[in-house]
Amino acid sequence: xxxxxxxxxxxxxxxxxxxxxxxxxxxxxxxxxxxxxxxxxxxxxxxxxxxxxxxxxxxxxxxxxxxxxxxxxxxxxxxxxxxxxxxxxxxxxxxxxxxxxxxxxxxxxxxxxxxxxxxxxxxxxxxxxxxxxxxxxxxxxxxxxxxxxxxxxxxxxxxxxxxxxxxxxxxxxxxxxxxxxxxxxxxxxxxxxxxxxxxxxxxxxxxxxxxxxxxxxxxxxxxxxxxxxxxxxxxxxxxxxxxxxxxxxxxxxxxxxxxxxxxxxxxxxxxxxxxxxxxxxxxxxxxxxxxxxxxxxxxxxxxxxxxxxxxxxxxxxxxxxxxxxxxxxxxxxxxxxxxxxxxxxxxxxxxxxxxxxxxxxxxxxxxxxxxxxxxxxxxxxxxxxxxxxxxxxxxxxxxxxxxxxxxxxxxxxxxxxxxxxxxxxxxxxxxxxxxxxxxxxxxxxxxxxxxxxxxxxxxxxxxxxxxxxxxxxxxxxxxxxxxxxxxxxxxxxxxxxxxxxxxxxxxxxxxxxxxxxxxx
Numbered sequence: 001x002x003x004x005x006x007x008x009x010x011x012x013x014x015x016x017x018x019x020x021x022x023x024x025x026x027x028x029x030x031x032x033x034x035x036x037x038x039x040x041x042x043x044x045x046x047x048x049x050x051x052x053x054x055x056x057x058x059x060x061x062x063x064x065x066x067x068x069x070x071x072x073x074x075x076x077x078x079x080x081x082x083x084x085x086x087x088x089x090x091x092x093x094x095x096x097x098x099x100x101x102x103x104x105x106x107x108x109x110x111x112x113x114x115x116x117x118x119x120x121x122x123x124x125x126x127x128x129x130x131x132x133x134x135x136x137x138x139x140x141x142x143x144x145x146x147x148x149x150x151x152x153x154x155x156x157x158x159x160x161x162x163x164x165x166x167x168x169x170x171x172x173x174x175x176x177x178x179x180x181x182x183x184x185x186x187x188x189x190x191x192x193x194x195x196x197x198x199x200x201x202x203x204x205x206x207x208x209x210x211x212x213x214x215x216x217x218x219x220x221x222x223x224x225x226x227x228x229x230x231x232x233x234x235x236x237x238x239x240x241x242x243x244x245x246x247x248x249x250x251x252x253x254x255x256x257x258x259x260x261x262x263x264x265x266x267x268x269x270x271x272x273x274x275x276x277x278x279x280x281x282x283x284x285x286x287x288x289x290x291x292x293x294x295x296x297x298x299x300x301x302x303x304x305x306x307x308x309x310x311x312x313x314x315x316x317x318x319x320x321x322x323x324x325x326x327x328x329x330x331x332x333x334x335x336x337x338x339x340x341x342x343x344x345x346x347x348x349x350x351x352x353x354x355x356x357x358x359x360x361x362x363x364x365x366x367x368x369x370x371x372x373x374x375x376x377x378x379x380x381x382x383x384x385x386x387x388x389x390x391x392x393x394x395x396x397x398x399x400x401x402x403x404x405x406x407x408x409x410x411x412x413x414x415x416x417x418x419x420x421x422x423x424x425x426x427x428x429x430x431x432x433x434x435x436x437x438x439x440x441x442x443x444x445x446x447x448x449x450x451x452x453x454x455x456x457x458x459x460x461x462x463x464x465x466x467x468x469x470x471x472x473x474x475x476x477x478x479x480x481x482x483x484x485x486x487x488x489x490x491x492x493x494x495x496x497x498x499x500x501x502x503x504x505x506x507x508x509x510x511x512x513x514x515x516x517x518x519x520x
Contacts, residue, residue, distance in 0.1 A: 008195055010172035013079040013348050014305060014314040022171045025194040027204060033163065033192050034208045037134045040189030041161035045131050049108060052157050053101045058184035059153070060097035063090065070176055074145050075305040077172035079314035079348060080268045082306050088268070089146040092430040096150045099432035100453065104157040107453045113461065119490060122466040129457040131159035132235075133211035138201055140216045141316050142271040142370075143429075144170035145177055150432065150448055151214050152181060156190065158456035163192045163210065165201050169317055206234055213237070214455075216273075219368075219394075219441050226444070237445030237455050239437060241273040242396025243368045245389035246425060247411065248289060249382075249402040250282035256423060257401040258292045261374065264399070264425035266300065266352040269315050270324075270372040274397040274419070274436075275426050278365055279376045280385050286378040293340060293354060293376075300342040302349045312372065314348035324350065324371030331355055331364040331375070339376075360391055368394065382411055390416045395439030399425040418442065471519045474512060486512030 010020040025033075044052075063070065067090050074085035113125035135155045139148035144166055155162045166174035178193040196204060202225045205213055214237045215225055222240040229236045246264070248257045264276040281289045303310035315321050332338065336358045345351035350372050358365050358375040365375050379385040389398055398417040402408040405422060412420040418438040419428050428434045435449035446452050475487060485508050492505025 008168050008171045010077060012076050013316050019076055019172045020175060022175060022195050025196050030204055031208045034134055034210060036189040037161040037163055037192055040187055041133055044161060044187060044190045045159035049105050053104060055184040055186055056097050056101050056153055056157060059180055060094050062180045062183040063094045072306060073176045074173055077170045078141060078144055079305050079316050081310060081313040084268055088430060089143055092146050093149045096432040097153055100153050100157055107450055119494065123463055124466060125461055125463045128460045128462060130460045131457055133160060135160045135162055136205040136210040136213045137162060137164045138215045139166050141167035141169040142268060144173035147216050154453050154456050160456060161190045163194060165194050165196050168198055171195060203228060238443040239447060240441060240443040241368045242438060242442050243277050243392050243394045244274060244397045245278045245280060246276045246399045247385045247389055248281040250284040251403050252401040253403055254285065254289060254292055258296055260425050261293060262296055265374040266312050266372045269312055269350060271316060271370050272426055274429060276374055277369055279374050280379050280388050281376060283378045283380050290339060297340045297342055297352055297354055300352050302342055302345045302351055312352060315350055320370055321350065324369055324373060327364040327369045328353065328373055331358055331362045334362055336362065386411060386414045393440055394442045396442040416440065470516050472516055474516055483512055
């Protein structure tokens with residue numbers, strides 16, 4: 001049980017500095033928050049889309065005017081380098097507002113459904129997009145601003161009210177995110193920020209009657225939430241992480257591939273669910289790739305997050321540091337070798353590491369490590385590379401590196417991942433138009449883009465009969481042998497093997513058409 005006097009201490013993970021203390025939400029009041037959000041949503045859904053867009057653009061105005069403050073807050077609270085904060089969280093957030101505001105009307109527009117059969121030419125269908133109502137968002141600590149932000153914007157533009165719970169580890173970011181949304185002065189109850197311990201948040205959201213839950217986090221917690229949601233059949237959208245492969249073909253531009261591996265592997269200290277964790281390099285260029293990678297990794301500067309003189313900041317949580325070290329230590333004990341390592345690094349400032357002589361029996365290659373370390377293996381054929389990339393229970397993102405775009409595209413289509421990039425990695429989350437989500441145990445549903453926007457609404461079909469003034473449909477009661485023969489005639493008329501069968505069927509069909517005029 002929590003009371004309003006309890007707080008979450010927001011600490012800088014690198015310096016230990018106390019940044020802020022945020023009061024916990026009284027869980028006894030949470031159900032009332034949901035009920036108020038539901039009342040507010042009914043009014044909000046009646047706003048014209050253009051009016052909702054005006055509010056969203058006010059939110060973008062706050063981001064532009066406070067971009068430096070937001071970036072600094074993210075870096076202080078999460079530990080990532082301030083350039084990472086600006087490039088991967090703040091800028092994409094502003095772009096997301098523009099994209100969804102520009103396309104919201106199109107995404108929500110009534111859509112005509114194509115007819116399925118000439119026999120039902122009188123039936124005209126259309127699809128309406130209906131907001132779910134109250135959507136809950138539970139977001140993680142690794143991208144504490146950008147991940148929930150897009151979901152909030154999509155949810156609000158679609159006509160939902162939103163209840164947001166950010167990770168306890170990054171509540172200081174939650175504070176500025178709350179200020180960002182509230183700057184638009186939305187109607188009371190449309191947006192709600194709550195501070196609830198993670199151990200009870202999922203149950204509380206689902207037991208309080210929200211209409212849909214968006215969760216980004218671990219596979220284990222995602223499975224628990226999905227099981228809990230099944231009790232009420234509450235729909236969920238789950239993004240549950242990855243163990244993402246990078247395939248470097250023998251014709252790849254080595255400088256670009258090495259640079260991409262370093263950025264996607266070590267940016268945010270490797271704490272990116274869509275970052276590179278497993279690298280597969282063609283045997284012809286394996287040694288050259290390693291030499292270039294070693295040179296650049298050893299030049300990486302690990303240090304304080306607010307300094308422009310460092311390339312990589314720190315880890316966010318002690319628990320994640322423990323997992324990273326366990327994966328590295330167990331791999332080394334099983335025969336792997338530390339090939340390259342950046343200088344510096346202490347406490348939360350882990351050095352970037354490259355591990356070779358690894359295999360898929362090692363936790364480092366088998367599970368999500370979520371830290372500044374990559375494992376590298378060589379392959380001899382395209383098929384072997386594809387098999388290695390797909391040898392995982394996760395499938396969030398992947399990448400293929402080659403100067404032959406056609407060949408890379410063929411390989412990309414064979415990889416079991418929700419997002420596959422060619423000659424790049426870990427950037428599609430910043431593209432608002434690119435849907436985000438994975439195969440296998442990396443999650444269910446999509447966020448971002450049109451597919452992500454669609455997750456914020458339910459499709460409702462409305463069907464109109466052009467012959468609605470007639471007394472009955474062809475197949476209504478009362479039944480008779482004549483009706484049976486007439487309906488069988490319909491089948492023959494539509495799909496008979498020859499012209500004679502079609503004509504015979506049409507004759508039987510025409511015998512029952514007059515019954516549509518009968519008022520009995």
